[in-house]
Amino acid sequence: MDVITNFLAADIRTATPILLAALGLVYGERSGVVNIGAEGMMLTGALAGVAGSYYLGSAWYGALAGMLCGALISLIFAYLTITVKADQVVVGAAINILGLGITTSFARVMFGVNTAPPKIDSFTPVAVPVLSKIPVIGPVFFQQNALVYIALLLVPVAYFILFKTDIGLKVRAVGEHPKACDTVGIDVYKVRYGSVLVSGLLSGLAGSYVSLGLLSFFTENMIAGRGFIALAAVIFGKWNPLGALGAALLFGAGDALQFRLQASGTEIPFQFLLMVPYILTILALAGFVGKSQGPAASGVPYSKE
Amino acid sequence: MATKDVTNGENIIIKGMKSLTLPLLAIISALVLGAIIIILMKLDPIKAYQSLLKGSLGSTNAIGETLVKTTPLIFTGLSFALAKRCGLINLGAEGQLYMGGFLATVVGIYIKGLPLFIHLPLAILAGFIGGGLWGLLAAWLKVKFGASELITTIMLNYIAIHWVSYLVTGPMKEPPGNFPQTPAVELSAQLPRILPGTRLHLGLIVALLAIVLFYIFLWKTTVGYETRVVGQNIDAARYAGINPERNAYLAMFIAGGFGGMAGMNEILGIQQRLFQAFSPGYGFDGIAVALLGQNTPIGILLSGILFGILRSGANMMQMAAKVPIAVIYIIQALVIMFVVGSSIFTMLQKRRSLAAAAKGGNVQ
Numbered sequence: 001m002d003v004i005t006n007f008l009a010a011d012i013r014t015a016t017p018i019l020l021a022a023l024g025l026v027y028g029e030r031s032g033v034v035n036i037g038a039e040g041m042m043l044t045g046a047l048a049g050v051a052g053s054y055y056l057g058s059a060w061y062g063a064l065a066g067m068l069c070g071a072l073i074s075l076i077f078a079y080l081t082i083t084v085k086a087d088q089v090v091v092g093a094a095i096n097i098l099g100l101g102i103t104t105s106f107a108r109v110m111f112g113v114n115t116a117p118p119k120i121d122s123f124t125p126v127a128v129p130v131l132s133k134i135p136v137i138g139p140v141f142f143q144q145n146a147l148v149y150i151a152l153l154l155v156p157v158a159y160f161i162l163f164k165t166d167i168g169l170k171v172r173a174v175g176e177h178p179k180a181c182d183t184v185g186i187d188v189y190k191v192r193y194g195s196v197l198v199s200g201l202l203s204g205l206a207g208s209y210v211s212l213g214l215l216s217f218f219t220e221n222m223i224a225g226r227g228f229i230a231l232a233a234v235i236f237g238k239w240n241p242l243g244a245l246g247a248a249l250l251f252g253a254g255d256a257l258q259f260r261l262q263a264s265g266t267e268i269p270f271q272f273l274l275m276v277p278y279i280l281t282i283l284a285l286a287g288f289v290g291k292s293q294g295p296a297a298s299g300v301p302y303s304k305e
Numbered sequence: 306m307a308t309k310d311v312t313n314g315e316n317i318i319i320k321g322m323k324s325l326t327l328p329l330l331a332i333i334s335a336l337v338l339g340a341i342i343i344i345l346m347k348l349d350p351i352k353a354y355q356s357l358l359k360g361s362l363g364s365t366n367a368i369g370e371t372l373v374k375t376t377p378l379i380f381t382g383l384s385f386a387l388a389k390r391c392g393l394i395n396l397g398a399e400g401q402l403y404m405g406g407f408l409a410t411v412v413g414i415y416i417k418g419l420p421l422f423i424h425l426p427l428a429i430l431a432g433f434i435g436g437g438l439w440g441l442l443a444a445w446l447k448v449k450f451g452a453s454e455l456i457t458t459i460m461l462n463y464i465a466i467h468w469v470s471y472l473v474t475g476p477m478k479e480p481p482g483n484f485p486q487t488p489a490v491e492l493s494a495q496l497p498r499i500l501p502g503t504r505l506h507l508g509l510i511v512a513l514l515a516i517v518l519f520y521i522f523l524w525k526t527t528v529g530y531e532t533r534v535v536g537q538n539i540d541a542a543r544y545a546g547i548n549p550e551r552n553a554y555l556a557m558f559i560a561g562g563f564g565g566m567a568g569m570n571e572i573l574g575i576q577q578r579l580f581q582a583f584s585p586g587y588g589f590d591g592i593a594v595a596l597l598g599q600n601t602p603i604g605i606l607l608s609g610i611l612f613g614i615l616r617s618g619a620n621m622m623q624m625a626a627k628v629p630i631a632v633i634y635i636i637q638a639l640v641i642m643f644v645v646g647s648s649i650f651t652m653l654q655k656r657r658s659l660a661a662a663a664k665g666g667n668v669q
Binding site: 034036080085086087090091093094095096098100102104106109225231235269271272274275278279281282286 | 342396446449450452453456459463464470474589592596629636642645648649
C-alpha cells in the first residue's frame with residue numbers, strides 16, 4: 001500500500017510542472033498559437049524563481065518573479081508571431097535558445113561557477129488539516145507543496161473560463177475562425193496576445209516550481225524537455241484542461257516509474273526507462289489513444305485585410 | 306520585371322546584395338544587443354568580441370577550428386532547410402545526428418580489414434542511413450497516423466540520446482569498461498586531416514558536396530521539384546498528380562540523412578569514438594543556420610561559417626574576457642529574432658504599395 005501511495009504522490013509531484021505549463025499552452029493553442037518556446041519560458045522562470053527567492057527571501061516572491069519573466073518572454077513571442085506574423089516554430093525555437101543562453105549566462109554571474117548553490121527559501125510540503133489524514137488519497141493529494149494545490153485548483157478554473165464564459169468563447173472562436181471573429185468585432189490580435197500572455201505566466205510558474213518545488217537550486221538546462229512534454233500533453237489531452245491533467249499525470253507516471261525502477265535495481269537499463277515518457281507521447285500522438293483534432297486556425301498567423 | 310532580372314546580370318548582383326542586407330542588419334543588431342547584455346554583466350564587450358574574433362580567425366589553427374565547427378552546422382542547416390522546402394518541420398536533427406553517429410560507429414568499429422577508400426565511404430553512408438531512417442520514422446508516423454512531425458521529431462531526439470547513452474554504457478562499451486565510451490573506430494574509417502597543424506578534416510569537403518547535392522536535388526531533379534511544389538501548396542501538388550505522402554517519406558529521409566551526416570562527421574572526423582552527449586546542440590543550431598541562410602545553398606554555407614565563428618571563438622571569449630560561452634546562444638537567438646522581426650518592414654512595404662495601387666485605381 002505504501003508503495004502505491006508513494007508512487008502516486010511522486011507522480012503528482014513530477015506531473016505538476018507539465019500540468020502548469022500545459023494549462024497555459026491550452027489557452028495559446030485554443031486561440032491559434034502553437035508555442036514550442038515553452039521550454040525556454042520555463043527555463044527562464046526556473047532561474048527567475050531562484051533569483052527571486054535568493055534576493056527577496058521568499059519562495060513566493062520567487063514564483064512571482066518566475067511568472068513575470070515568463071510573461072515578459074511571452075510578449076516577445078507574441079509580438080513576433082502575432083504582430084509580425086513570423087513562423088511560430090522558428091520564433092519558438094529562438095525563444096528556447098534565448099532562454100538557454102540567458103539563464104546559463106546570468107546564473108554564472110549571479111551565483112558564480114563551481115560554488116555550492118546558495119541556500120534559498122523553497123516550497124516545502126504543507127499538509128492540509130483533516131484531509132491529509134485520509135488513507136492513500138490524503139498523502140497523495142493533501143501533503144504536497146502549495147504550488148501543487150494551485151496547479152490542481154487551476155484545472156477546474158481553466159476549464160470553467162474556457163468553456164463557460166464569454167472570454168473562453170472568444171478564445172475558442174479565434175482559434176477556429178479568426179476571420180469570422182473579426183467580422184463580428186472581436187479583436188483577434190488582442191485575444192491571441194492575452195492567451196499567449198497566460199501561457200507565459202503559467203510557463204514561468206511551472207519553471208519556478210521545478211527550481212523551487214522539485215529542487216531548490218538552478219542548474220543549466222534543468223527543464224530537460226518538460227516544456228516539450230507539456231506541448232505533447234496539450235495534444236494528448238485534446239486541447240482541454242481536464243485532458244491536460246490526465247496527460248500530465250500519465251507522463252508524470254512514466255517519470256516516477258523510471259525513478260522507482262532505477263532505485264529498485266532492476267535489470268532493465270535505466271536509459272529505456274528514461275525513454276518511456278517520450279515513447280508514450282509519440283504513441284499518444286499517433287492516435288493509439290484516440291484521434292485528436294486541434295483548433296482549425298492553430299499555427300496560422302492572422303492578418304486583417 | 307522578373308524576366309528582366311534573369312537576363313540582366315547586373316540586376317542579379319543587386320538582388321543578391323539586397324537579400325544579404327537583412328541578414329547582415331540582423332547580425333549587426335544582435336551583436337550590438339549582445340554587447341549591451343555583456344555590459345549588464347559588468348564585463349567588457351569590446352574585449353569580448355576582440356577575443357571572439359582572435360579565437361576564431363586569428364591564426365591558421367583558429368581558422369581550422371572554426372571550419373571544424375562549421376561543418377556539422379552545414380549538415381544540420383541543410384537538414385532543417387530541406388524539410389522546410391518540402392513543407393515539413395524537422396526539429397529532429399539532434400536525434401538524427403546521434404543515430405547517424407551511432408551507425409557510422411558500428412561500421413567503423415565492427416568492419417575490419419577494409420582499405421580506406423572502401424571502409425570510409427561505407428561508414429559515411431552508414432551515418433547518412435542512420436539519420437535518414439530516424440527521419441523516415443517521423444515521416445511514417447505522420448503519413449500513417451497523422452502524428453505531427455513537430456512533436457514526434459522532438460521526442461525522437463530524446464529517445465536517440467538515451468539510446469546512445471545505453472549503448473556506450475552497455476553493449477558497445479570499450480573493454481575493460483572504465484569509461485562510458487566505445488572503442489575507437491578503425492583507422493580506415495576515420496576522416497583524414499586536410500590542413501596540417503589543425504583538426505580540419507575531410508568532413509568539410511563532404512559538407513560542401515552535400516550543399517551541391519542539396520542544390521541539385523531541389524532545383525535540378527523532377528522529384529526535388531515535386532517536393533518543393535508540395536512544400537508550397539499541397540493541394541495544387543495533389544491536383545497535379547504529385548503524391549505528397551511519397552514526397553514526405555523522401556524529404557524526411559534525406560533531411561534525416563543530412564542530420565546523420567553531422568553525427569558521422571563528429572565521430573569519424575573528430576572524436577573517433579562514440580560517447581554520451583557528443584553534440585553540443587548542433588541539431589538545434591541548424592534551425593538558426595537554415596533560417597539565416599534563407600534555406601538556400603549559399604546562404605547555409607555563409608551562415609554556417611558565421612555560427613562556426615561564434616562557436617569556435619566562444620572559448621577564447623570566456624578565457625580572455627570572462628564572458629560565459631552561453632552568451633553566443635543569446636546572440637544566436639537574437640539573430641533569428643531580428644531576421645524574422647525585420648520581415649515586418651517588407652510586410653509594411655507591401656501594404657503601402659497595395660494601398661498606393663488601390664488609390665491609383667490600379668488594383669491587381
